[in-house]
Amino acid sequence: MLRLSKLTDYATVILSFMARDKAQVHAAMEIAAVTGIALPTVSKIMKLLVNADVLISTRGAKGGYALARIPEKISVATVISALEGPIALTECSISQQGCEQASGCDIRGNWNLINQTINNALESVTLADLIRPAAMPEEVLIPVASLYR
Amino acid sequence: MLRLSKLTDYATVILSFMARDKAQVHAAMEIAAVTGIALPTVSKIMKLLVNADVLISTRGAKGGYALARIPEKISVATVISALEGPIALTECSISQQGCEQASGCDIRGNWNLINQTINNALESVTLADLIRPAAMPEEVLIPVASLYR
DNA sequence: ATAATTGAGGACTATTTTAGTACTATTTAA
């Protein structure tokens, strides 16, 4: 599958919690307790999200992390690239250099198109969409007959 | 970044070569020689592509591999899932079971939406598109001034 | 028929990546 790292997965869980909870500031320890993710791992993720301007940190006593802006303005693409770097399927799409695979790599330009499409898809989904009650289409579509087996 | 495995990358290179070359049948050894990928690795990739009905194999002397259909009918999505399994960003989107992350995972339904979008993007691009001379937009957009530095 | 050529399948190993941990420094409120 098209892998996302576990850290990215955790990040969405953490951000969802923060977006749902009214409190503005959350300490790393509190988040670790609520989500069940180990504290050092939470810290690591928070640091990356701060660097990507998704979160704002406050040090010292009563410090903690807060969303840098409203959930509607935080795209999934931003979160993913904060954790994994630029969103692209192939190395060469990032490096601007092309690859050294001498024979048979005129493919690059076209990969860019694909990457762009995927990027657009991820840009269009925000944190607010993620915490919205899910549509759960597959459950709606289960044929009634299957309930009687 | 949203990683594709190296094997998938190789697969696109191999398939591009095969789609461009007039000859119908290519032995694994020939492909290894042309692409510079080690023979055992080529074999491994070919095996997966045969199982996914992207290639057809012929054993024995004068045997080899041929595309199962015209490049226009081979989607990038097919190739990727042949090498990496189902296209999805999160585990839970595949397993149909949801995850055990007790607190805070109502996200699933929405991830499905994202995965679907990405899948559509990859379905819409074919091998034929990949070997088409690339548009190379970034080269076109270089300001002329930059040539004089 | 038989030998040569080519793919199929599976098991194994090594490498790389990722996850997770620990420790130390820095900042700020009480």
Place this chain on the structure above:
DNA sequence: TTAAATAGTACTAAAATAGTCCTCAATTAT
């Protein structure tokens, strides 16, 4: 000034991936 909190860095362990090798099966040419 002390306690509470994040920042940063380096290290370790585990898991995933890539790559190799070996044996078996099939086909064709001699």
